[in-house]
Amino acid sequence: MNLALDLTSVLVMSALVVNVSGVLFIIGTLLRRDEGAGRIWALGFLAAMLTTLAYLIWAQSSDAWWAVAIGNGAFVAGTGCMWLGCRRFNGHRIDWPSIVVALATLGAAGSVFAAGPTGGDWAGALWLFLPLVVLAGAAAGECLRGELRSSRTAWALAAVFSVQSLFFLGRTIVYLTAGVDSALFQRAFGTVAASFVTVTLSIVAVVATSVLRASRAPMRGHFRPAGLGTARDGILAQDVFLAALADLSDRARRRSELVGVIAVRIDDLEQISTAFGSDVARTVTETWRAGVRRHAPSNSFVAEDGLSGLLVGGLMESPREARRQAGAIYRGLFDDLGTVGAGGDLGAVIPVVGVGVALSDTTGYDAEALSGVARGAARRAATSVDTSILVGEAEEDQAVSR
Incomplete structure (x- = not known):
């Protein structure tokens, strides 16, 4: 079986699921006129959609190294926006966290551009993995305090971010100790495995955030500020x-x-x-x-x-x-x-x-x-x-x- 075809097929499936989920969430946000956390989460899903499309372009053309830079940056930005949305939901400040997310996004994308066309498929990998470990972990923690702590739906969202953080922590450890060419990395932490994790977590995340948004957005829409x-x-x-x-x-x-x-x-x-x-x-x-x-x-x-x-x-x-x-x-x-x-x-x-x-x-x-x-x-x-x-x-x- 052709590995390239398998990789492309998996990325197409991942892009389909993430984009459909993202479109549904964004439409729901617009219809409810959400002005709070839902709007930031919508940016996160939009970044996730860009991530899958960029990686699909990279899988189709070996010369499209720049697509890896866009995909890595959008991946970090998407996870960061999910964290910021959770902070906004809890009524916490998002000014300095926004700066952190922006810097992490620039680092993830800039490291690939700095490596250039000769950097390979895994250029800037650590600049992608480590921010995802931290941002996903921070989002999980945010789901377990403040207003979110009282919602069982937020517990499911915390589980999503915890799995994401642990996955990329394991990916980082294996990357540093065994390398990307090792059998362990290819089977457990390669692009195909990451795509399946992304699909599963995206489905849970869109359901959880939709429920959380629905619990708040109707009131926001009904009592619009004058x-x-x-x-x-x-x-x-x-x-x-x-x-x-x-x-x-x-x-x-x-x-x-x-x-x-x-x-x-x-x-x-x-x-x-x-x-x-x-x-x-x-x-x-x-x-x-x-x-x-x-x-x-x-x-x-x-x-x-x-x-x-x-x-x-x-x-x-x-x-x-x-x-x-x-x-x-x-x-x-x-x-x-x-x-x-x-x-x-x-x-x-x-x-x-x-x-x-x-x-x-x-x-x-x-x-x-x-x-x-x-x-x-x-x-x-x-x-x-x-x-x-x-x-x-x-x-x-x-x-x-x-």
């Missing part, structure tokens, strides 16, 4: 909230006034969507958002806080008053959510709600610190069997929120 960073239902964007809270905290510090942030979190929206359907999940979301705004003090700010959280910030008369307001929000929200599905066959659909409180007398007047402490307390409250309202402390909750 002017001045405010959604149509009167809830601020998080950056606008932090700016307003920072200004309030600066003025309150001078007068020794108490500033508080109340975080309200729904912990099982994805499970509700799976069990009762997206329409019920949307109704729960609308009721939750409207309820928090209705029951929050009239002089407070209400803002987005990721997929399943809202923040309420403002001046508080005392710690006791802050806890009283948090209790009022929780009780009012519980009554509002009790009406969802109550008139139908489903019965009331009440999600798990956690409320966390952070106060400037223990946390300080930093807006991000206050938000982080409240967020961490709300996460613990949502999983606590003793209480649904917790007051956070700076030391323990700032670490949780990062």
